[in-house]
Amino acid sequence: MSRRPGIPSRRFGEGGGGLFSSSKSKSSPILSIGLLIVGGLFLVAYMYKGSGGFGGLDSVSRVEGGDYLCSGEVQQAIPILQQAYGDSMHKVLHVGPDACYVVSKLLKQDETEAWGLEPYDIEDADSNCKALIRRGSVRVADIKFPLPYRPKSFSLVIVSDALDYLSPRYLNKTLPDLARVSADGIVIFTGIPSNNQKAKVADVSKFGRAAKMRSSSWWTKYFAQNNLEENEATSKKFGQASTKSSYVPKCQIFHLKSLH
């Protein structure tokens, strides 16, 4: 499967339009009709793409392409999270890039309500994502500022990728705030330092700051300094469920208790 199925046809569509208009005056009628049909097909393909017709394909390839490694990882980990958290999965907030895809996946689970907080502008929202935003299920908000939710609004908060872009100064505000809006815990997916070379270079322009992948010991120390306790019971359950399903995470996953 190509990574961005829509782009080649869109480019051709634009080129085709130019060709069509310049050849109109001197070409034979048959050629003109042929070009008209081809142009029409490109137009239909373009509109289909614009309407989100390829949205499903795009979401899959985008995640596999590794734009946001850990948000893709969350989608894979949902069945494992469900085994570890059980009833605490009934009201979930996902914070991170690709929130629309994660929320859509969570909403497919039985008895799970889900909301999303997307920390960056969504440049290419498909129709499904636009509908989620219109409904208020997904919001776009800068997580450096207080989160727009009341205390304990969610049973579980799942964060992916987003924290890698925050300096300790902002982490000091954002992490306790995540703990504030969750009732039963926070699950944090962060990048692994050694996997990080590509992300560092590619993401600076997009997010304004290079992702800084921190080691497991850095995070553990950081949580301790900020009085955030690791949730050992769910960590253990998550580990056991992972082993049973032969699931090997490509990101670091931390399970923290809520602050109450």
Ligand SMILES: *[C@@H]1O[C@H](CO)[C@@H](O)[C@H](O)[C@H]1NC(C)=O
């Ligand atoms: C973050 O909070 C911890 C614990 O309160 C403190 O020791 C540390 O200096 C803070 N870091 C920054 C950059 O404000």
